[in-house]
Amino acid sequence: MTLPFLPNPRQQFFGxxxxxxxxxxxxxxxxxxxxxxxxxxDTAGTIANTNPIVLxxxxxxxxxWDGSYKVTLTDAASATIYTQDNYQDMGAAITTALAxxxxxxxxxxxxxxxxxxxxxxxxxxxxxxxxxDFGAVGDGTTDxxxxxxxxxxxxxxxxxxxxxxxxxxxxxxIGLSNxxxxxxxxxxxxxxxxxxxxxxxxxxxxxxxxxxxxxxxTFDANNNASLFGANAVIRIVSCTDFRFENSSVINHKxxxxxxxxxxxxxxxxxxxxxITQINTTNYNLNISSNLSVSANGEISGNLSLNSSxxxxxxxxxxxxxSCIGTKYGSCIATFALGAAGxxxxxxxxxxxxxxxxCTGANGTxxxxxxxxxxxxxxxxxxxxGNNVYGNDGExxxxxxxxxxxxxxxxxxxxxxxxxTFKQGGIVAYYSSADSGKYSVxxxxxxxxxxxxxxxxxxxxxxxxxxxNVDFVKLSGNNFxxxxxxxxxxQSTSVSNxxxxxxxxxxxxxxxxxxxxxTQGARTGQYMRRGRxxxxxxxxxxxxxxxxxxxxxxxxxxxAYPAAGYMFVTGRASTSGKMLTGIIPTGSTTxxxxxxxxxYPGSTGETIVISGEYRV
Numbered sequence: 001m002t003l004p005f006l007p008n009p010r011q012q013f014f015g016x017x018x019x020x021x022x023x024x025x026x027x028x029x030x031x032x033x034x035x036x037x038x039x040x041x042d043t044a045g046t047i048a049n050t051n052p053i054v055l056x057x058x059x060x061x062x063x064x065w066d067g068s069y070k071v072t073l074t075d076a077a078s079a080t081i082y083t084q085d086n087y088q089d090m091g092a093a094i095t096t097a098l099a100x101x102x103x104x105x106x107x108x109x110x111x112x113x114x115x116x117x118x119x120x121x122x123x124x125x126x127x128x129x130x131x132x133d134f135g136a137v138g139d140g141t142t143d144x145x146x147x148x149x150x151x152x153x154x155x156x157x158x159x160x161x162x163x164x165x166x167x168x169x170x171x172x173x174i175g176l177s178n179x180x181x182x183x184x185x186x187x188x189x190x191x192x193x194x195x196x197x198x199x200x201x202x203x204x205x206x207x208x209x210x211x212x213x214x215x216x217x218t219f220d221a222n223n224n225a226s227l228f229g230a231n232a233v234i235r236i237v238s239c240t241d242f243r244f245e246n247s248s249v250i251n252h253k254x255x256x257x258x259x260x261x262x263x264x265x266x267x268x269x270x271x272x273x274x275i276t277q278i279n280t281t282n283y284n285l286n287i288s289s290n291l292s293v294s295a296n297g298e299i300s301g302n303l304s305l306n307s308s309x310x311x312x313x314x315x316x317x318x319x320x321x322s323c324i325g326t327k328y329g330s331c332i333a334t335f336a337l338g339a340a341g342x343x344x345x346x347x348x349x350x351x352x353x354x355x356x357x358c359t360g361a362n363g364t365x366x367x368x369x370x371x372x373x374x375x376x377x378x379x380x381x382x383x384x385g386n387n388v389y390g391n392d393g394e395x396x397x398x399x400x401x402x403x404x405x406x407x408x409x410x411x412x413x414x415x416x417x418x419x420t421f422k423q424g425g426i427v428a429y430y431s432s433a434d435s436g437k438y439s440v441x442x443x444x445x446x447x448x449x450x451x452x453x454x455x456x457x458x459x460x461x462x463x464x465x466x467x468n469v470d471f472v473k474l475s476g477n478n479f480x481x482x483x484x485x486x487x488x489x490q491s492t493s494v495s496n497x498x499x500x501x502x503x504x505x506x507x508x509x510x511x512x513x514x515x516x517x518t519q520g521a522r523t524g525q526y527m528r529r530g531r532x533x534x535x536x537x538x539x540x541x542x543x544x545x546x547x548x549x550x551x552x553x554x555x556x557x558x559a560y561p562a563a564g565y566m567f568v569t570g571r572a573s574t575s576g577k578m579l580t581g582i583i584p585t586g587s588t589t590x591x592x593x594x595x596x597x598x599y600p601g602s603t604g605e606t607i608v609i610s611g612e613y614r615v
Contacts (some may be wrong), residue, residue: 010060012233015075020059023076024092025052031068031086039065138163140192145169148191155179160217162188169402172205176212183216184250186271192220193233202235202258209236213243221252223275232258232286240264249284251275256284256307261292267299274307277327279365287311293348308333317352324361326371330397332358336378336437347437349378349400350546354385361391363416370418372397373410377438383408388425392416395450395458399438410450414457420488424449424463425479428472442471449479463488473497494560494615498528506556510539510607514592515546517601526556533557536610537590551601552589553609560614561586568592568611572600583613 021305028051030037038048041062052074053061053213070085127149132138136147136199138161145167151158155176160183183189193203204219206212221233226521227261232255236242241264247272249256256272259265272284284307287294294313302309304323311318323331334351353376361371370393376383377399386408388395395410405426414423421427426448431438450461461479469491479486486502508524511517520540537553559566568590570579579600581592592609594600600607 006061009062009158011063013055013059013061013073015059016081020057021055021073021075021081022057022059024055024059024081025074025076025078026055026061026063027052027072027074029070029072031070031088033070037252039069040066044091066529069315079519127363129154129156130161131165136163136165138165140164140166140190142166143194145166145171149173152176152179152181155275157182160184160189161189164190164192166192166194167203168194170203170205172202172207174207175209176206176320177210179209179212181214181217183218183247186216186218186246189216190218190220191308193222193224202231202233204234205237206235206239207237209239209242211241212239212447214247215243215245216247218248218250219256220250221256221275222305223251223253225253234258236262236265238262238292242266243268244261245269246274247271253278254282255286256596257286258283259285259287259294259297260592261289262287262297263293263295264295267297269300269301271303271305272307273305276323277306277362279327279363281329281366282307283310284577285309287313287316289313289348304331311335311351312348312353314348315350317354318356319352320356323359324357325362327361327363328365328371329367329369330358330372330375331361331391332356332373333375334378334381336399338357347379349380351376351378351381353381353383356386357388358388359390361393363392364418369393370416370422373413376400376403379403379437382406386410389413390415393418393422394427394463397427397429398440398443398445399429399431400443401437401439402442403444404439405445406441406447408448408450410448410458410461412453412455412458413441415455417457420459421463421465421490423457423459423483424488425458425461425482427463427465428469430466430468430470432466432468436443440469440472444473444475445477446473446475447477449478451478453481456483458482459484460488464490466490467492469493469496470497473499475499488554492558494558496615497530500528503527504556508537508539508556509554510541511552512544512547512549512599512601513552514549517541517545517547518543524556528557531560531614532612533615534612536608538606538608541601541607544601544605547601548599550599551592551607553592553607554589555583555587555613557615559583559585559587566611566613568609568613570607570609573606573608574602574604575600579607579609581609581611583611 003046013021019437021381028039036051046443055061068088071087072083073081103322103585111185131151134151136144144165149171157180233249233252237260239262245268250273284304290310297316300319302321310327310333336347358373372393373388373391373395375397380402381400381403383405384407388410389412391413392415395413399516410425452458461482467490470493503525506524510519520542522539524537566583568581578595581590583590
């Protein structure tokens with residue numbers, strides 16, 4: 001350590017001859033006046049010196065100063081030696097200088113570590129600002145709107161110390177760049193709306209800004225009635241390169257965070273909570289594109305309670321979110337807007353929807369839809385690894401043209417008992433009005449697991465909403481253990497490829513190619529393996545009547561329409577004769593004969609056939 005000099009405990013004065021001023025006198029006045037001002041013999045300032053102070057034989061006295069003085073020094077005969085005005089001690093001068101607004105510029109700062117450069121404390125502390133630098137109080141009662149607005153306008157990192165900051169009117173910021181709003185912790189920093197205030201716009205509205213972040217702050221709408229059906233709590237419009245992270249938006253009634261026509265953005269690890277579930281339009285997080293396409297966004301790791309996440313845009317990832325409870329739409333919904341009939345790239349899509357949890361969608365919303373776990377629309381999407389369960393409507397509604405739905409676990413949905421296909425785990429949709437945007441056609445549905453654990457509400461693992469579902473490939477899925485059957489197929493297209501491990505039953509019809517017969521008990525089953533159908537049919541002829549020529553037995557699925565024949569084999573159980581048959585291209589029946597091309601039917605005969613053919 002460096003040791004200081006021992007300070008002189010007494011002050012000494014000298015005469016004009018250079019000798020100690022024995023018996024000299026020191027008169028003290030307030031600076032700039034002739035008004036006497038006391039000095040003291042102790043540091044506490046409790047024992048005043050005489051005025052004048054009479055010096056001892058060595059010209060000394062003990063003097064403690066209190067601010068600025070004018071002093072006059074005389075000899076013992078009262079002859080003036082000098083007068084000095086505005087005289088003060090160095091400690092007071094330093095204190096005054098440091099207390100000034102520029103005082104921090106006089107204090108040095110050196111960061112630890114090799115290569116650190118000396119700076120002033122002022123330069124260091126002005127790297128960011130606190131809202132309290134601009135007068136914010138943070139007591140939950142004082143209106144801090146103006147202070148927060150001014151702090152943000154400084155266009156730097158704005159820090160919110162622990163506290164509850166009340167705002168009573170709208171804060172709008174346009175055209176800022178390279179700034180941050182940073183709280184000490186979202187659990188300890190809250191920006192709260194007054195419950196009775198009327199917000200003519202958005203409480204926090206950031207427009208046409210770039211490269212900014214909002215972190216570790218809770219925004220509490222405080223159940224404010226003026227935000228219902230009109231405004232979001234926070235709106236970010238036409239901005240690029242921003243992050244909204246580790247924050248909360250709670251107690252709102254309409255939209256928590258609205259992101260409109262933005263690009264290159266991240267919304268991550270936040271908590272969104274609507275005050276209660278309602279069945280009219282509402283979202284916790286709404287990504288929209290009223291002005292231009294929202295693009296290149298990441299929505300991940302968020303907790304959404306009592307409302308949904310809705311996204312309109314291109315190239316947006318929605319991953320690792322937990323969405324619990326909604327009465328409007330679906331827990332997670334993506335859309336494919338654009339003029340009717342248009343196709344990509346004019347249609348929004350290319351969403352990646354991965355590893356989300358969606359549960360608790362309940363009731364029928366104001367638009368007449370039973371609330372589902374997910375509703376994914378848009379071309380060229382990946383819907384993968386999601387856990388979707390316990391929703392009133394479908395588990396996953398798919399409108400995803402030319403997309404992949406893979407590896408999802410979808411179970412115990414259909415709680416709202418909304419009809420056959422609406423009680424499916426994964427439901428393939430087709431919109432005849434706008435199939436370019438809202439259809440599942442040309443998609444791959446693979447390696448999903450859809451089941452019902454005993455609630456009896458998820459009727460099917462996979463269901464089709466329309467007969468027009470086309471060019472869909474199902475492969476490697478497990479649709480066992482649903483309440484009614486593994487799948488519910490409605491499509492009439494021969495372009496679909498279904499790969500099921502399950503046998504499905506059907507009831508064939510038997511007829512003679514010439515004349516008529518009476519059919520009895522009939523059973524059939526089939527399996528779809530890609531574009532191939534394996535089938536078996538057993539039909540009893542109770543009375544042959546005038547039947548002759550050959551026998552026709554209906555197929556479970558229409559055969560492929562291209563040229564060529566497909567063959568079946570079988571036997572007549574009564575006569576024991578072997579049977580052979582053909583399935584004409586594009587036919588709905590198999591034509592069956594005895595091995596020698598004779599008529600196989602007779603009263604009481606059971607015709608049994610099996611085979612495979614392409615669809």
